[in-house]
Amino acid sequence: MDDCIFCKIARGEIPCKKVYEDDDLIAFHDIHPISKVHILLVPKLHIESLFECTSQYQELLGRLLLMAPRLALEQGLTKGFRTMINTGKGGGQEVFHLHVHVFGGAAILEKT
């Protein structure tokens, strides 16, 4: 998608603080972190949200979720972390390219 911000990040057209990349996924620091560690885990394929996911994306979704604990541990979240997938305007989604928030650390613990 030409004007999708996460597609642009995945294509390297917009800079990001990247923490992981492979052929299918990219992960980078959220530009407005709400906790000490706040990573966005994004499939490179433009899928708008979970609403658009069909069984053809089953493997990709599995890879996405399996990457979350790996990234969390690499970021030092050894005691645990939180994941969030906002779906649709009613779910608070602002960027309409599927992504998983992976976050944790001091600030998020204070909120719970």
Ligand code: AMP
């Ligand atoms: P959501 O509400 O789930 O769609 O969240 C979108 C997230 O993307 C927000 O937490 C934003 O801070 C984050 N975000 C938007 N633009 C960028 C960017 N260029 N680099 C990193 N994170 C971004």
Ligand code: ZN
């Ligand atoms: Zn996109």
